[in-house]
Amino acid sequence: MTVTAQQLQIFAGILIPAILAPGPAVIAASQSAFALGRARTLPYAWGLAFGASLWCAVSLLGLTLIFKTMPWTYRALSVLGGIYLAWIGWKMWKHARDPLPDPAEGSGGITFWGGVTLNLSNPKPALFYSSVLLSVFPSALTNLDKIAIYGTAVSVEMVFYTAVACLMALPWPRRRYYAAKFWIDRGAGLLIGLLGLTLILRP
Template structure:
């Protein structure tokens, strides 16, 4: 396992982590509503969820998906249903005052709850297993030492959690939050519509 291969994995995965998706969208909304600290705990969960998919790919889940496409379809259907449920709750409660909003808010969730929400949101999309399977087949030799897999998991967690912390920081800025408070109903429905679109895309592709 060479340093060049690890660097390649880092940048390829960083690009994937930075692409807009349900986890990034939820990190943005959580930090807007609840502040940076809550967004960071959610980001930890997102990073852990990415590591779960990476480990699954290491054990051949991507190959299993190719051999049994129905399994991938079922997982995508379940994940899409979860994302559509979150989108429905966002849209429905968009006009509500801040204090009576979704049950997913940090007001009702502790740190562990936020971490769990991040993990579940990340696991709602099974496509990363295919991504990691491709990356490992391309860059990781079959005889790679155990430490190399540990480094790769560290890269995965750092990229996913780190990028979502950056997103949380941007959306927790006071100016950004003031814009959100002034346009809460509109923005919550935009977030809901985007999340619904991502859920439908997951189900149909």
Template sequence: MDALAILVSIIAAMAIGAMSPGPSFVLVSRIALSSSRAHGLASALGMGVGGFIFASLAVLGLTALLMQFEWLYLAFKIIGGGYLIYMAYRICRGASAPLDTGKSVRGSKEMTVYRAFFTGLITQLSNPKTSIFYASIFAAVLPADPAKWLLFAIPVSLFLVEAGWYTIVALAFSGFRMRALYSRLKKWLDYSAGTVMGFLGIKLIVEAFNRKI
């Protein structure tokens, strides 16, 4: 398999992974609904940067190093799960508040574009399983001595995949009709989003403890 075919196969696998529902989808869609299109796009960019970081770590082999030190990997999972649970708490806490485009998913704090970006970035980085997923795909597809340009192209391509997909999500959920629907059902949609986020955080922590046991 030549280098271009390898890159295409990696992009296809990563695109399927990015489109799978998870905390990133919940967060970007809610920011786009509750704040503005610009905030949603900023969070999508944060997701893309997070994907770029994970892909770079996997290419450099640092993910394999993380897997060798199992305690460190488990610690990352517990910290990541705790962060998702915290986000779930903040979302549910503000569920009863009226829709205000100046408020964030963190409750009463002002949601700026920069905050939306960093919230997306931290949410992406809070799940170390993403890095392991990347490393697994690379190990299965990359040859022992890949072309040098491929090692640079992979992180950039995965940034475009992650940022591109979540840009679509942000654009879809920031439309007038979606925001009007959200304003009517805000309380229940927020509770649902918080429940999903909290469940995923608990799942990460339980997996970490089960693996340790």
């Protein structure tokens, strides 16, 4: 194993502020925690974390090389991901007036695999992970190195999304959400939809 503990710490230090930046996954996890509470949101949050970590895995397996040699693949993935995000945003906008779902009932895509799908719909993390991996770690990585790097990434993602699900489900934020559900859902839907359109329209 050639990767050092210091390099892994630097990697985690770069990753933490990057995932703190509001994006579609953070917005969706927060909105779910507001509406459904911690217990119902945690599997969804863990799916979001696992989905994000998969971009690290595919970057380690050489996705960046594919994007460089065949640029159209990144463009195609961006358009497909943008369409999916725009659809999610439209659903949130459209259903903003709907009453809160019964916590005892199912809630559509608010599942572990729904979270995985949402975070895989945005290819930006692939480029982020690829650039960070190239800047922090040596070019020749052993299988043990890749396992250590992926383990660090998935751990940071899991801790972050678990914290979002738990903190946003606390009584005070949930009370504020109940009082302004329509506007919060409309705002979250608009942001996610705009992020999707950005992926579609960006050259």
